[in-house]
Amino acid sequence: MSTLAGRILPHPILTLFLTVVWILLQNDFSAGMAVFGLILGIIIPAVTAAWWPDRPRGIKLGKFILYFFLVVWDIIVANVQVAWIVLTRPNSKLRPCWVVVPLELRTPEAIAILAGTITLTPGTVTADLSSEGHSLLVHALDAESPDEVRDQIKDRYERRLKEIFA
Known part of the structure; x- marks a missing residue:
């Protein structure tokens, strides 16, 4: 990417994302809204580029799109599971737990x-990131085993993110 193009579009994926989000937030597609969304998509990343000096390069967009759909599916399934738990199980039967998830990921993004x-996935929440950034503290609403929750997070999400950001 040339220097001029790099200055105009320092984060091309973010530019595209901001443009699409702007159009979706307007709930009305028009050429004017698309152009304004594109202007915002160019200005916001350009203004914030100084705070992204070590942005990841070579993100695998295809794998990221697959990851997005996996997460959307998991959110839908987890909503049904949490609703079922809340409606059918008394609080005394819940098995909440705290899980420390060691991270192999190193990029902040x-x-x-x-x-x-x-x-975003109902039933779990990230509560803290360790000071060195090597583990997450996660709370699960209902889990048979903290190890099972940890292993599922590492296999289902972290492994895929390592491939995307490799």
């Missing part, structure tokens, strides 16, 4: 996506 994924 990948860790933030993992923490957000965990929090």
Whole structure:
């Protein structure tokens, strides 16, 4: 990418994402809204580029799209599971637990996506990131075993994020 193009579009994926989100938030597609969304998509990343000096390069967009759909599916399934738990199980039968998830991820963007994924999935919430950034503290609403929760997070989400941000 040339220097001029890099300055105009320092985060092309973020530009596209912001443009699409703006159009969706307007709930009305028009050329004017698309152009304004594109303007926002160019200005916001350009203004914030100074705070992204070590942004990841070479993100695998295809794998990221698959990850997105996996997370959406998991959110839908978890909503049904949590609703079932809340409606059918008394509080005394819940098995909440705290889980420490050691991280192999090192890029802040990948860790933030993992923490957000965990929090967006009903029944779990990311409560803390260790000071060195090597583990997440996660609360699960109902789990048979903390190890099972940890292993599922590492296999289902972290492994895929390592491939995306490799």
